[in-house]
Amino acid sequence: MTLLSSWAPSSAGGSATPARIDPAKPVPGLDNHDSVSRSVSRHGKGSEETQASRWATLEFLLYYIVIGAAVPLMIKSVYDISIPSHPNYPKYEHLLSPGWILGRKVDNSDQQYSGFRDNIPYMFLLLVFHPVLRRLYESLRPLGQKPASPPQKASSGSQDSFADARLSRRVYFDVGFACIYLLALHGTSALKILVILYINFTLAKSLPKTYLPLATWFFNVGILFANELCRGYPYAGVARSLSPWSAASRGASDEKQVHNWGSYLDSYSGLLPRWEILFNITVLRLISFNLDYCWSLDRVGGNQLEKKQLDPSDLSERMRVDLPAKAEDYAFRNYFAYVLYSPLYLAGPIVTFNDYISQLRYTPRSITRDRTALYGIRFLISLLTMEVMLHFLYAVAISKSQPAWEIYTPFQLSMLGYFNLHIIWLKLLLPWRFFRLWALLDGVDPPENMVRCMSDNYSALAFWRGWHRSFNRWIVRYIYIPLGGSGVAHGSSSWGKAQSVFNILVVFTFVALWHDIQLKLLIWGWLITLFVLPEVLAGYVFPKQRWQNHKGAYRLLCGVGAVGNILMMMAANLVGFAIGLDGLKNLVRSIVGSYSGFVFLTAACGALFVGSQVMFELREHELRHGIKLKC
Secondary structure: OOOOOOOOOOOOOOOOOOOOOOOOOOOOOOOOOOOEEOOOOOOOOOOOOOOOOOOOOHHHHHHHHHHHHHHHHHHHHHHHOOOOOOOOHHHHHHHOEOOOOOOOOEOOOOHHHHHHHHOHHHHHHHHHHHHHHHHHHHHHOOOOOOOOOOHHHOOHHHHHHHHHHHHHHHHHHHHHHHHHHHHHHHHHHHHHHHHHHHHHHHHHHHOOOOOHHHHHHHHHHHHHHHHHHOOOOOHHHHHHHHOOOOOOOOOHHHHHHHHHHHHHHHOOOOOOOOHHHHHHHHHHHHHHHHHHHHHHOOOOOOOHHHHOOOOHHHOOHHHHHHOOOOHHHOOHHHHHHHHOOHHHHOOOOOOOHHHHHHHHHOOOOOOOHHHHHHHHHHHHHHHHHHHHHHHHOOHHHHHHOOOOHHHOOHHHHHHHHHHHHHHHHHHHHHHHHHHHHHHHHOOOOOOOOOOOOOOOOOOHHHHHHHOOHHHHHHHHHHHHHHHOOOOHHHOOOHHHHHHHHHHHHHHHHHHHHHHOOOHHHHHHHHHHHHHHHHHHHHHHHOOHHHHOOOHHHHHHHHHHHHHHHHHHHHHHHHHHHOOHHHHHHHHHHHHHOOHHHHHHHHHHHHHHHHHHHHHHHHHHHHHHOOOEEOO
């Protein structure tokens, strides 16, 4: 347990008050893997010790004044340099597009987000069309009377038969729609994807389980590199490589013929010709199927559900992930439907194969009409927030235009970096929430990828548990735990800590390569590991149990550590996803290269300290209401 992560009291299992439902988070009362833990009762035996509320104290009254003054100034600092009268405005005006809010132009210069933003109307049509089409298909293939639940009121055989029929009906629809969806997105390149899927499936089914994990990793990591180096294997290049005649003997007409049929196929490349860029998320599902299948071979000796006396229609998320599917479920038809499941194909969130099959058998209890409607409203609010930011704060366009940085104050420079990070957070949150909403409407409940606002994080380790949370869970299940996890087998020894740091380095190296094979992302991954080290060491040097009689001092000490953590997390993400290493050097030089910059940095650290204290109290507030998110 690290210094910062240990400030909030540890969790305990149990139930919670059902009235407090966040549509972005799992339903209370369910054991949702490692993301949520709940105290047994608010006041009863087993509840966690919490501190008295500080919201109404004099200390927090001071914090409210600081926050009330700082937040408007932060927004104003970037707005002031995003107006037409600013000297640098002509340098980035060409990056702006016509807007729709109060006559302002919109900063649609981020290529990744603009692809999503420009296609929102079409995606909303798909969001409606796909679930409606499924309902129509299911009305033509009724399953009959659903068995009574719980299973004590119905025979196990009738319940299993109904679940098998439901699985089959959903899979057939998913396979059919996926074929059409894949052809529309990638055209003739869909054939390349199918070839990769077939090879991966063949590895899973033909290799002994001893060799399967290593072969799976070699093949899929190799595919990541091959896709990048071969630029998606254009058919024109493939045609030249497969030509049966040598370059010396073939005539000009034959060479032209080879080039023509390859180019002809390349011309039908669908709506998203660069399929290899989006294939990274598919690789995670390929690995998930192979390893879930491999580990299922170790679960012999009867039905795991019957052994544990579990109701298969009311499994928690953790149980859906951990319990293997039936042996016959690891078939190519189900594999195809899972890997290419349309709502989650492009961007996730990531669902494991076991979880997908379980949800196709039984609709999760967490899916309700009210909860899905609230989630849709939440998505629309997030989308409107992003639109307002892009219309009034041109942080992305300014950063792209390489303006005269010297005319900006240290405060303005730092806020450019800060709002760049917020836009990065929103541009990832919006597609993930859109595709999760689509899946919820379709009857599948994937994990929520973003459970906290970017600015509500003070621990590097906790931040990565909450940022792209489904990917984090995937990493924990398929990389971190198989490598040895946090080294708990070695206790609190130095070797255990060293193993934990090494495993984190391996994880973030993979994460960087998975995002894109670029040097700046490798540097980002190594910086994250480097910046995690102080938090790990601080937890080792300042264990919480030694401060039980000095909790107030310990909270302030954690606040100082949080300031350093926040600054390092901002720096690492600016390098990886915004301005790069050179840009960060220029930004830091501009901020700390003068007396005014040093004064600003001191004030900024004070504001971050205030923010960290509010974050600590928010975690305490959640725990007082029976909720503890481990991020």
